[in-house]
Amino acid sequence: MIPINYYIILSAILFSMGVVGVLVRRNALIIFMSIELMLNAANLAIVAFSSVLQSFSGQIFVFFVIAVAAAEVAVGLALIVEIFKSKRSIDVDQMSSLKG
Amino acid sequence: MTLELIFFLVLSLTAIATALGMLLSRNAIYSALFLVLNFTTVAVFYLLLGAPFIAMAQVTVYAGAIMVLFLFVIMLLGAESLPKAEVLPWQKPLAITLAVLLAGEAVFLLITRARPTGNVVSPDVAVNTVTNLRALGEALFSQYLLPFEVTSILLLVAMVGAIVLVRKEKRVP
Numbered sequence: 252m253i254p255i256n257y258y259i260i261l262s263a264i265l266f267s268m269g270v271v272g273v274l275v276r277r278n279a280l281i282i283f284m285s286i287e288l289m290l291n292a293a294n295l296a297i298v299a300f301s302s303v304l305q306s307f308s309g310q311i312f313v314f315f316v317i318a319v320a321a322a323e324v325a326v327g328l329a330l331i332v333e334i335f336k337s338k339r340s341i342d343v344d345q346m347s348s349l350k351g
Numbered sequence: 352m353t354l355e356l357i358f359f360l361v362l363s364l365t366a367i368a369t370a371l372g373m374l375l376s377r378n379a380i381y382s383a384l385f386l387v388l389n390f391t392t393v394a395v396f397y398l399l400l401g402a403p404f405i406a407m408a409q410v411t412v413y414a415g416a417i418m419v420l421f422l423f424v425i426m427l428l429g430a431e432s433l434p435k436a437e438v439l440p441w442q443k444p445l446a447i448t449l450a451v452l453l454a455g456e457a458v459f460l461l462i463t464r465a466r467p468t469g470n471v472v473s474p475d476v477a478v479n480t481v482t483n484l485r486a487l488g489e490a491l492f493s494q495y496l497l498p499f500e501v502t503s504i505l506l507l508v509a510m511v512g513a514i515v516l517v518r519k520e521k522r523v524p
Contacts, residue, residue, distance in 0.1 A: 261367075
């Protein structure tokens with residue numbers, strides 16, 4: 252039997268590492284991957300809680316989160332491709348102008 | 352220390368190490384491959400927690416579809432690594448300090464204030480049955496039918512949006 256606190260600590264560590272990735276890296280693709288890491292950490296906490304409460308609602312919520320993440324990745328990567336076409340770079344430091 | 356706890360500790364070390372590898376590798380392809388390993392480790396955690404359907408969805412959707420899409424885009428753009436540029440010297444230490452603070456606060460709040468403080472179920476009673484899948488399917492198609500259908504519209508809109516975004520604009524003569 253594993254206490255749920257261990258899962259919560261692991262989830263918090265993974266989430267914070269995703270936050271560090273978003274704050275530190277300049278490559279837009281790696282920032283995007285860090286956001287996926289954060290979504291995953293949150294999912295892990297939700298499934299752990301649902302396992303303790305013996306309830307399926309948490310698992311169903313995680314299922315919806317996975318579907319929304321898939322949609323988000325499709326649109327986000329299309330945006331990154333468009334930005335690369337106009338700027339020839341995916342460095343977030345260079346995306347400082349609002350004009351296309 | 353039970354076998355289950357040892358298993359958990361090894362898996363969590365793998366998850367943290369792969370997340371670190373994703374953060375630290377210079378090459379975006381290595382980052383993506385580390386992230387695939389991390390997602391697979393989290394899928395094993397879902398199996399430990401008695402959620403086999405979520406584990407399989409994690410492997411097929413996250414580690415399969417999403418990361419392949421990432422690898423496609425990385426190789427399409429040829430954006431494996433960025434050229435060196437000047438960075439703010441205080442940015443990295445500040446970010447790491449703030450993230451450690453965030454992790455500490457999250458752990459403190461979730462452990463001291465969260466209601467469920469029990470143990471998670473043992474996997475041998477949960478993974479090897481179909482009752483989990485049947486109950487999940489019944490809940491998904493009765494209680495959560497409307498969100499399920501809305502998800503299909505969301506995926507359709509995302510697909511159309513991605514196609515419209517990358518489409519070449521036709522010149523008006």
